Amino acid sequence: MKIYTLAEDYAGYESPFLAQHGISFLIEHKGVKLLFDTGQNAQAVLYNMKLLGLKPSEIDYIFLSHCHYDHTGGLMGILKEIGRRIPVIAHPAIFRKHFVTKPHLRHVGVPFRREDVEKHAELFLTGEPFQISNGMYSTGEILEKEGFERMELEVYTLKDGRIVRDSLSDDMSVVIETSDGLVIVSGCSHAGIVSIVKHSIRLTGVERIKAVVGGFHLIDANDERIGKTIEAFKDLGVEEV
Numbered sequence: 001m002k003i004y005t006l007a008e009d010y011a012g013y014e015s016p017f018l019a020q021h022g023i024s025f026l027i028e029h030k031g032v033k034l035l036f037d038t039g040q041n042a043q044a045v046l047y048n049m050k051l052l053g054l055k056p057s058e059i060d061y062i063f064l065s066h067c068h069y070d071h072t073g074g075l076m077g078i079l080k081e082i083g084r085r086i087p088v089i090a091h092p093a094i095f096r097k098h099f100v101t102k103p104h105l106r107h108v109g110v111p112f113r114r115e116d117v118e119k120h121a122e123l124f125l126t127g128e129p130f131q132i133s134n135g136m137y138s139t140g141e142i143l144e145k146e147g148f149e150r151m152e153l154e155v156y157t158l159k160d161g162r163i164v165r166d167s168l169s170d171d172m173s174v175v176i177e178t179s180d181g182l183v184i185v186s187g188c189s190h191a192g193i194v195s196i197v198k199h200s201i202r203l204t205g206v207e208r209i210k211a212v213v214g215g216f217h218l219i220d221a222n223d224e225r226i227g228k229t230i231e232a233f234k235d236l237g238v239e240e241v
Ligand SMILES: [Fe+2]
Pocket: 066, 068, 188, 190
């Protein structure tokens, strides 16, 4: 299998690639190409694809790990470039209102309306785990969570006219079964990266973890949480991060 990084916060010194805040990976496994998240901007993703010799028309599926604009903002531009109605896989709650109020009210969820996305793609919205293609799975919603992995982002949604904390329950990851063990690809790991890894083991029945790839969202985590995460990765035998 191969994973190409198409969007990431850093391009690197003397790199010809464009960086942007956000994530986008192209996962290639057994002849299937899945675009995992779309960055916040399609132009940079498409530019990097061109440099790598990858054609948007060859993408079979798009998987959106969660609603955040830096993972979904490139969606429409990339769909137009793909030019076919391919499945877009995500959690059913992905189009909800999702906002911050500090330093000011700002929507940070999907920057498109569901109806507009449906004009260009087949939405496949489910929070259940399932096999997308041979050996490649959506984890579905992560229901069992480690006690130390609390979602600390101050984000909100609207429910019947009330402003309530949003737990980002739409956070889902992709798991690939390889001959060397599982490869787990996560967007932001708002569900908690250790919870995601343990869920992936239960889902597939495979205990060897070849690699965990993606955003872990531990930038503001305290030393205790980072320590517990490292301990858990060691206990689970995660080979590469
Ligand atoms: Fe996020």
